[in-house]
Amino acid sequence: MGGGERTERIETGQDVPDAVIHGVPKAIRDKLAKLGITRDFDLILHLPLRYVDETHLYPIREAPLHHTVQVEGVVVQAEVRFRPRRQLVCLIEDATGSLYLRLIHFYPNQVKALQTGARVRLLGEIRQGFLGLEMVHPQFRVVKEAAPLKENLTPVYPTTAGLSQASLRALVAKALARADLADTLPEGVRRELELMEFSAAVRYLHEPPPDASLAGLEARDHPAWQRLKFDELLAQQLSMRRHAQLRRSRGAPVLNRQGELTARLRARLPFRLTAAQERVVAEIARDLAQPHPMHRLLQGDVGSGKTVVAALACAQAMDSGWQAAVMAPTEILAEQHYRKLADWFEPLGVRVAWLSASVSRKERAEWLRLIAQGEAPLAVGTHALFQEEVEFARLGLAVVDEQHRFGVAQRLALHNKGMNPHQLMMSATPIPRTLAMSYYADLDLSVIDELPPGRTPVLTKLVDESRRDEVIARIRAACREGRQAYWVCPLVEESEKLQLKAAQATYASLAASFPELRVGLVHGRMGVREKAEVMEAFKAGAIDLLVATTVIEVGVDVPNASLMVIEHAERMGLSQLHQLRGRVGRGAAASVCILLYQQPLSETARARLKIIYESADGFEIARQDLALRGPGEFLGARQSGLPMLRIADPTADEALMQAARDLAPRLLKRHPEAVERHLSRWLPQAEEYMKA
Ligand code: ADP
Ligand code: MG
Numbered sequence: 001m002g003g004g005e006r007t008e009r010i011e012t013g014q015d016v017p018d019a020v021i022h023g024v025p026k027a028i029r030d031k032l033a034k035l036g037i038t039r040d041f042d043l044i045l046h047l048p049l050r051y052v053d054e055t056h057l058y059p060i061r062e063a064p065l066h067h068t069v070q071v072e073g074v075v076v077q078a079e080v081r082f083r084p085r086r087q088l089v090c091l092i093e094d095a096t097g098s099l100y101l102r103l104i105h106f107y108p109n110q111v112k113a114l115q116t117g118a119r120v121r122l123l124g125e126i127r128q129g130f131l132g133l134e135m136v137h138p139q140f141r142v143v144k145e146a147a148p149l150k151e152n153l154t155p156v157y158p159t160t161a162g163l164s165q166a167s168l169r170a171l172v173a174k175a176l177a178r179a180d181l182a183d184t185l186p187e188g189v190r191r192e193l194e195l196m197e198f199s200a201a202v203r204y205l206h207e208p209p210p211d212a213s214l215a216g217l218e219a220r221d222h223p224a225w226q227r228l229k230f231d232e233l234l235a236q237q238l239s240m241r242r243h244a245q246l247r248r249s250r251g252a253p254v255l256n257r258q259g260e261l262t263a264r265l266r267a268r269l270p271f272r273l274t275a276a277q278e279r280v281v282a283e284i285a286r287d288l289a290q291p292h293p294m295h296r297l298l299q300g301d302v303g304s305g306k307t308v309v310a311a312l313a314c315a316q317a318m319d320s321g322w323q324a325a326v327m328a329p330t331e332i333l334a335e336q337h338y339r340k341l342a343d344w345f346e347p348l349g350v351r352v353a354w355l356s357a358s359v360s361r362k363e364r365a366e367w368l369r370l371i372a373q374g375e376a377p378l379a380v381g382t383h384a385l386f387q388e389e390v391e392f393a394r395l396g397l398a399v400v401d402e403q404h405r406f407g408v409a410q411r412l413a414l415h416n417k418g419m420n421p422h423q424l425m426m427s428a429t430p431i432p433r434t435l436a437m438s439y440y441a442d443l444d445l446s447v448i449d450e451l452p453p454g455r456t457p458v459l460t461k462l463v464d465e466s467r468r469d470e471v472i473a474r475i476r477a478a479c480r481e482g483r484q485a486y487w488v489c490p491l492v493e494e495s496e497k498l499q500l501k502a503a504q505a506t507y508a509s510l511a512a513s514f515p516e517l518r519v520g521l522v523h524g525r526m527g528v529r530e531k532a533e534v535m536e537a538f539k540a541g542a543i544d545l546l547v548a549t550t551v552i553e554v555g556v557d558v559p560n561a562s563l564m565v566i567e568h569a570e571r572m573g574l575s576q577l578h579q580l581r582g583r584v585g586r587g588a589a590a591s592v593c594i595l596l597y598q599q600p601l602s603e604t605a606r607a608r609l610k611i612i613y614e615s616a617d618g619f620e621i622a623r624q625d626l627a628l629r630g631p632g633e634f635l636g637a638r639q640s641g642l643p644m645l646r647i648a649d650p651t652a653d654e655a656l657m658q659a660a661r662d663l664a665p666r667l668l669k670r671h672p673e674a675v676e677r678h679l680s681r682w683l684p685q686a687e688e689y690m691k692a
Contacts, residue, residue, distance in 0.1 A: 022178075024171070031163040032171075036646075041681055043175035044202050046168075047228065047647065048155035050218050054123060055150050055210035060133070061096035065126050072121045072143070073098065078114050089131070090114050092122070099126060100134040113142050121147070153208040153217070172206055184231070184678040186671050193230075193659060201227040229648035230656050235682030236645065237664035238675050240442035245668070247442075248292045250420045253396045256289035259319035262312060264348050269308065276450035277305055283446045284313050284424060288320075288397065294422035297436075300448030301618035302428045302582025303455065307337065309448070310399045311344055313424055318350065318377045322396025325379045325421075327386065329402050331356055331528045332535060332551060337401065338380040345378060355381035355390065358528035399424045428582070429575050429622065435650055458585035458593050460613050462569075465598040471565055472513055474594075479517050479544040483589065484561040487547045488580055489523075490568035499549060500525050506567070507547040514545060523549040550576065552583060559587035569595035569612075570605040574625040577612045604628065626651065 021029065021040055029038075037043055052068045063069045073094035080088050088103040088111060101122060103110065114120065124138025157168045181199035183190060190197065196204075201224040208217060216222045220229075273281065280298060287294035300306045314324035326341065328334035334356055342352045353367040353376035370376035374393030379385060398421045425443070436445055463471060475485050487510060489503040500523055507521040520543035522534045531551075538546045539558050546552075546561075550572075564584045569577060577595070584591040597609060611624045650657050667675055 021171070021175070028163065028167070028171075031160055034160045035158065035163075039684070040175040040179045043172050044179055044181075044206075045228070045646070045682075046157060046172065047205055048157050048217075050156045051153040051208060051212075051214055052123065052156060053210075053214065054154050055152065057121075057149070059096040060092075060094050060099055063126055065128065065133075068123065068125055070121065070123045071099070071126075072119065075114055075116050075118045075120060078111075078116055080111065088114065090120075092120060098133070100129065100131050101138065101140065102129070102131075102134050102136045104137070118142050119145060151210065153210065153212055153214070155206055155208075176203065176206060184674055184681055186674055189663065189667070189671075193663070195230060196223045196227040198227060198231070200224070225647075226656065229653050230660060231678070232645055232648045232682060233650070233653070233657050233660035234663060234667075235678055237660050238668065238679055239683050241664050241668060242675075242679075244295070244442035247295055250293060251291055252293035252420050252422055253320070253322050253394070254289055254291050255317045255320040255322055255396050255422065257320040258285060258316050261319045261345075261348060261350070262315040265311060265315050265344060268344060268347070271452065273308065274305065274448075274450050274452055276300075276448045277309055280446040280448055281309055281312050283444075284309070285316055287444065288313065288316055288422055293420050294424065294444070295442065296424055296444040296446055298424060298426045298446045298448070299431065300426075300428065301451065302579055303451060303586055304428075304448040305452050306401075306426045306428070306448065307340055310401070310424060310426060311341060313397060313399065314341070314378055315345075317397040317422075320396065322394045323371070323374060323377050323379070323392050324397040324399065325381075325385055325392070325395060326399040327401065328380075328382060330551065331358065331382055332522075332531060332556060333401065334380060334382045335532050335535070336557060341378065341380055350378055351376045353379040353381075355379060355384045356528060357382070357384060358532060395421045397422045397424065399426065401426045402428065428579060428618070431622065435626065454588060455585060456588065456590050457616055458581055458591045460581065460616075461592065461594045462609055462613055463594055463596050465568075465596050468596065471594055471596065472510075475545065475563060475565065476514060476517070478563050479514070483563060484538065484541065484543070484558070485545050485563035485565065486552065486561055486583060487545060488552070488564065488566040489547065489549050491550060491571045491576075496524065499523075503547065503549050510545065510547055517544040518542065519545045519547060521547045522551060524551045550580070552580070556583055557586060558583070560589075562587060562589040562591040564591075564593045565596060566593065567596045568598060570597040570601055570609060572608075574608050574611060574621055574628070577608070578618055578621050581612070581616075 021032065021038070021043065024032070032038070032043075035046065037046055052070075054070050056070070057072050058064075058069045060071050060073060063071055071092075071094065073092035075090050076093045076098070077091040078088070079090075080086065085104065088101075088106045090101045091098055092101055101114070101120070119142065120140050121143045122135055122138045122140045124135045124140075126133055126135055128134075129136075155169065155172075156165060157172070159165065159168055181202060183198045185193075185195065185198070204212070204222070204224040205217075205228070212222075217225075280300075284294070284296060284298070287296055298306055298309060300309075310326060314326065317324040326337055328337055335358075338352065338354045338356075342354075345352055351370065353371050355364065355367055359367070367376060367379070368390060371379055372391045372393055379392075384390075400423065436443075475487075479485060487506065489499070489506050491499065503521065503523045507519065511519040520534050520538060522531055522538075526534075534543070534546070535556070535558075537543045538561070541560065562584055564581065566572070566577065566580055572580075581593045584593055595609060595612070597605075601609070607628060611621060615621050615624070648656065667678075
């Protein structure tokens with residue numbers, strides 16, 4: 001018995017009666033664990049993929065081809081044949097017709113059982129074979145005349161090697177008999193929402209009556225399915241709202257002054273904010289003035305101008321007498337933010353602290369001192385900003401750029417410092433509305449849905465790798481005209497080392513192809529300083545062609561670069577391609593993005609390239625990406641710790657999602673005991689997921 005494991009299960013499920021699956025040998029428990037099943041309730045929530053109908057017999061002549069059907073007949077002929085290979089062939093006949101049962105693998109006892117005169121019941125697909133109608137390797141058994149039929153449709157479960165359907169069915173049946181299936185929803189609420197009773201719903205799905213519609217069951221739109229999807233979505237909403245409540249119960253500094261700094265920053269900006277930027281600035285300003293921490297996600301497509309919005313939020317924090325911090329996931333991006341913010345704020349007399357791996361120890365110590373004494377009101381950096389020795393005197397606002405790139409651990413780090421600053425998260429990966437409602441229910445959302453004026457759309461071209469020479473000629477011509485270009489090296493999934501090698505090889509060969517051009521290289525393994533120098537040179541126009549790995553994917557802003565070549569575009573994900581392409585089209589010049597791909601293309605790769613070719617709208621791309629990948633992968637949910645949905649799909653089940661969203665606050669307010677029951681049934685580990 002796996003002692004440690006078992007104890008842990010008992011702890012996590014302590015509120016649930018019969019939490020642990022009883023009387024099951026360890027080997028089976030391990031298999032179940034692979035399916036995510038550790039409690040009786042997990043068995044109950046382990047729902048069938050499909051069903052087969054063993055409740056009635058088809059007359060052989062009427063049985064449809066290529067569908068799983070059950071027929072019964074008497075063996076009228078049985079022989080082991082040797083051509084074209086050894087096989088057992090039996091002719092089975094009922095009152096309406098006959099078919100062949102063909103077994104290629106068989107045991108002597110099966111030959112014995114399938115003798116002439118035996119009555120057999122077969123479950124499988126009938127097809128037209130060489131000999132006539134046949135079933136190859138169906139499920140079958142010898143039966144007596146008028147042997148009883150199954151009373152319910154037979155569920156087929158997702159399973160794993162070594163765990164048979166029969167064992168799973170037996171385990172589920174036992175769990176159904178043993179577990180407390182009482183409804184978690186108050187009766188009045190259940191009736192009002194016209195939801196099926198929970199116990200009836202799970203029984204129906206595991207043991208559907210013979211007259212149930214297979215099509216309805218498999219399309220998952222039967223009321224029983226609706227009930228389970230609703231419950232799952234409700235659990236997700238409840239859990240996130242509870243955390244939102246918890247957060248609101250903590251105090252936060254009231255940052256309600258938009259004073260001198262804000263006004264002077266606005267006056268310094270070389271552009272006017274777009275209407276969308278003004279709207280989100282106002283939304284954030286309102287939150288900052290509340291006495292509980294803001295938890296807001298700022299979404300805006302690549303290039304929509306999130307940085308200035310963050311800067312204005314920081315100005316408000318500083319105007320109110322508090323410190324602000326801006327954190328980015330990569331050195332390149334953090335450095336860029338630092339330069340931009342320093343450029344905006346230092347002339348206004350604000351000391352901007354800069355903490356990253358590139359800062360010398362001495363400098364770092366000095367910044368730490370200024371931050372701790374509150375003399376540096378604004379700090380910018382990578383996650384180095386939230387390391388232990390960094391102590392803010394009065395941190396009022398933390399801005400986290402590209403928040404999805406930070407793991408749970410880093411978010412916890414902020415939390416564990418005992419700080420309760422307002423939090424502004426920014427992301428260029430637009431999350432479709434339905435998903436945001438579902439997974440980010442505890443986040444307030446601001447969206448910049450408009451690009452600054454004067455952007456020229458990027459022309460995207462798909463080019464087969466065999467035409468690489470033409471692409472090289474094109475780059476040469478463009479750079480001669482004084483334009484700048486990125487050459488993005490292929491992603492090498494196997495290892496970073498290989499990726500580096502590939503980048504260096506590409507660099508060498510391009511540098512050789514363009515002796516007259518200034519070619520630079522930037523990659524993830526470079527020292528921070530080196531990286532920054534290259535980026536600076538590129539920005540200053542001292543490099544014509546920048547060979548880069550995907551380190552430039554996020555946030556890099558060099559408006560004069562108007563050409564981009566992405567090698568092996570077929571290996572990259574959609575959001576990555578969209579982000580990369582967003583590096584061009586930032587200035588006034590017409591921009592081109594060339595996606596080089598290598599045949600043969602997988603179906604998904606083809607679909608991705610088609611989407612990125614056809615659309616420039618980040619939200620549309622995200623929507624399609626979601627459809628291709630499913631919500632878990634799309635959000636990187638495992639890594640980010642979001643509770644995963646197993647049954648419901650917030651996109652397809654939008655109406656249920658909305659109903660769950662509406663009910664959650666009411667339930668929390670009026671039926672806290674129902675909330676407890678519901679969460680311990682559906683999300684026994686939710687507390688851990690959501691700590692961050
Ligand atoms: P992202 O949302 O991708 O982080 P940035 O904040 O880097 O976008 O902004 C992209 C570019 O657009 C920057 O050069 C920025 O200075 C510029 N910009 C931002 N807002 C405006 C605006 N309202 N009008 C013109 N240019 C703007
Ligand atoms: Mg940005």
